[in-house]
Amino acid sequence: MSRAEVLAALGQPTTTSTSDGKVVDVFKLHHLAKADPDQVKTFLLGDFGTLGFYEVLATPAELVREYMQRSTVDYTVTYGQDGKVESVKGVPE
Helix, strand or coil: CEHHHHHHHHHCCCEEEEEEEEEEEEEEEEEECCCHHHHHHHHHHHHHHHCCCCCHHHHHHHHHHHHHCCEEEEEEEEEEECCEEEEEEEEEC
């Protein structure tokens, strides 16, 4: 994959530098936690049991939970002399 393709997919990097004549881009990407199946069941039961009123309480709580469990990962992409991806490393903050 070329650098142009990476930039098209991920946008502009947070930083760009060179190391040993190779271009190194760092991208900050946000990842959300996966849905907990038990929590999904609880929400569905709450929705059906309260005829949808549960959404008034659960939606703000879910938004806060997702925000708190969000993590940022720095991905370092190193390109070879030919401009193709040579390595990718991800480091969570």
